[in-house]
Amino acid sequence: MKTLRCDVLVIGSGPGGATTAAWCAEAGRDVLIVEEGPDLSIDSAPSYSMAEMAQKYRNSGLTPAFGKTNITYIEGRCVGGGSEINAALYHRPLASTLDDWQRRYQIDGFSPAALDDEFDAVEAEVGVATQPGGPDPQSERLIAGAQALGWRAKEIARFWKYERQNDGALVGRRRSMTESLIPRARAAGARLLADTRVSALELDGDRAVAATAVCQSDGKKEKIRIEFSEVVVAAGAVQTPALLRRSGLTARIGDSLQLHPMIRVAVRFPHKVADPSWGVPVHQVEEFKPQLTLGCSHSSLPHIALWLAGEVREKREHLRRWEHLAVFYAAIAGSGLGSVRNLPGFREPLVRYPLTDADMALLGEGVYRLGQLVFAAGALEMIGPIEGAPPVTHPGELGRLRTGLPHGRINVTTIHLFSTCPMGEDPRRCAVDSFGRLHGYTNIRVNDASVLPASPGVNPQGTILAIARRNVRKMLSL
Amino acid sequence: MPVPPLDGDLATVRRSLWPLMRVIVDTVLRGEVEGEPDPVLVDDTTRLLSEKLVAMPRYLGIGMVGATWTFNQWAISTAGRPFDRLPPEGRRLALARWQTSRFGLMRSFTDFYGKMGIFLYYSLLEERGVHP
């Protein structure tokens, strides 16, 4: 077996891992980043295409969290992790959310004011921008509906950078990790091993001394042993607890998965609204945050076909004029606690998430509000979200959705998962301390979505980056 | 029927399942898309679906393989013949029965072939620059 050595081993190269690697390398530490997925450029496949799914999504995008209603979740599996496939929408969480986390989880040095500095720095270091020009046709509908109802709606800034070309055109590019922090880490000397999955950590008393990994390239598998002084696990909210548990570390790990359940519906308008050339729409309704977010999804023909519920004949009719359709979503801050467990003999962990009665009620409320929004924006009908139910053609019919979403008959998905190794000093709930070090261990840290104590109620990548920055700087005593 | 190149986990199972998967995909597409589905697109959709089967967590992949086989045999109890030997109308009815079943597992099975199959079919069309 080949042996590699480094000072700091970073497992995973998503927002948490990339931040950790960049700061450690720039502080002069010998860093090795190990990433299970391939090392691809941001342009290797069109966004939201099936090619992108095959290249960069874990399990090609088909992974359920089991419960009374299964929830399909999506994670990135490539250098840069989720940042390579996401919409890059950027939010700061509400100060009240951070206050609540500090109090309930007893997190030291976690005042909203101190975190403000981290968010400022993340915005400057990664790059955040709004879209030049007016909104896309789908967002126009969202804004019109919100205005008619007197709700607040706005454009959400993104991890994006716009540059003027020689011909005067403004061209935007996503500031994913392969476009921002990974090159920074590499420039400072960090090594990156892609296509390599860490199987487990080797423990010796209160320390981890090495990791075993399998590198898979050109159809060949090679076992590797990696020795290190410190290890930072940043494999994402599902794989981090799975890896720690495979290594025999189980205390409060993988017991408290939280997520943002999301329901999508297809909406038909009397005129064209879908224009995939705009990319993903970037406006959201702010009125009900952080419990409930309403927005629009990427609406290309395949995505519309995917979310179109109803009778086959009607579907065919709708798809004939697919540009009149658009996909909208309602996402909630879930209140359930899910779990991540390894199954003997299987590589992928079993993820469970119980949608609580409160979640079902909030999802119903979300669909109801979404219906109000789209009808106020001139929609002709809302198709879904209940499989087999007739479309809603009038706002007066929305009441049945508000109170009656049935388990098992709605498609629920999520792209935001966190809180499987919550941080803080409260020994009853927290797996890691206030700065991400595993309780009871001296050199094992977690620095990714797993440490968020609870749902941020907004798109989480900004919060993950800010907390990762704070925690790695503490580790380096900066 | 062309067999696509196979590799990776579940490859052997996938190879033996391919003809049956293709019949299911063909039935789904006949119901959902305009006119007669192009056989090349049916082949490609089936290939992509079978790749998904391999890519999904193994415990699910095995479940889906089992469900596909069960689905085929189930038709014997309702229509006297396995699904892949039924005439087109019989296939349509057998699929509809699972689509509207009260059992979540049966609906999940048809969701995989139905929703994913349709997504892949239209993705292929889009890739080829064809829009309905």
Ligand SMILES: Cc1cc2nc3c(=O)[nH]c(=O)nc-3n(C[C@H](O)[C@H](O)[C@H](O)COP(=O)(O)OP(=O)(O)OC[C@H]3O[C@@H](n4cnc5c(N)ncnc54)[C@H](O)[C@@H]3O)c2cc1C
């Ligand atoms: C489709 C989609 C859209 C999204 N849109 C937004 C958005 O608009 N705004 C927003 O804020 N958030 C969004 N998110 C969520 C955001 O991308 C994630 O919250 C974020 O990427 C999580 O960062 P992370 O560092 O915790 O883990 P990840 O980004 O998941 O990275 C973890 C990495 O670790 C690797 N890994 C896992 N296990 C191992 C192992 N054993 N060995 C080696 N490597 C391993 C994985 O392959 C992965 O690359 C979206 C997510 C998705 C999937």
